[in-house]
Amino acid sequence: MYATVDDMLARYGEDVVYPLADKDEDDTLDEEVAERSLNDATGLMNSYLGTRYSLPLLEVPDLLTRLCVDIALYWLADDAGGATEEKRQRFEDAIQWLENIAKGRVELGLDAPTDDEPGSPNDDGMVFTSAERLFSRAGLERY
Template sequence: MAYATLEALIKQYGLDAVLLVADRDQDGDIDADVVEDALTAATSEIDSYVGVKHRLPLPQVPDVLVRVCGDIALYRMSSEGGQLTEDKRQRYEDAVDYLKRVAAGTASLGLATPPEQETSGDAWFEAQPVRFGRLL
């Protein structure tokens, strides 16, 4: 599941901006598959950085990742659709820079760091809860 949705992308950039990059068949409607592909690719890119410090999937999606996912997806759609601008490129680069800082541990998602990522050196694992009683 992508970190952002079409609705979030429209809220972030406006209908006209999304329509400009996501109406590939020029029929006046957003091509949902183009947006979904871009959001999925953006989510995968985000996970490649976030997964260094956080267990995936995340227990909740921080608002910052919705914004970052939108920035990356719009950049991808713009570069594929010939609508790339300096502003979109800069937003993409800023998003990747932020993600690199999250991976390095110098920026936070606002989520707790899971125990297996702490630097204690101890092994950590988890198991499913007991569902049946013990046999005697």
């Protein structure tokens, strides 16, 4: 995961997090609920980051921790009926950052696979390559 419950508490404080992650209403933080939300946020983030970086990341930049917390907190708030305009905006900003990372407009400062390499090994040491595209818009534009 890109963030922990402690990261969430450090960023927003107990007054914000506890009411959203207290599903059984016993005035205590349900850590499983908060961790599930962070895990869901990590999955969403991986769908964007996996287009540019080999996952799992060996190093987690602080920006990704912040984005993960913002996404998870919005989902917690939305589930609890307490999603505010501010939380929604933070969520949308996080998604925009992730889209920009996926499109290569923003770099995380991590090693990303280059386009020059025909393939890169996965965790099993296997390399996948494919032939050059036979049909493309440029190749078919005169038809």
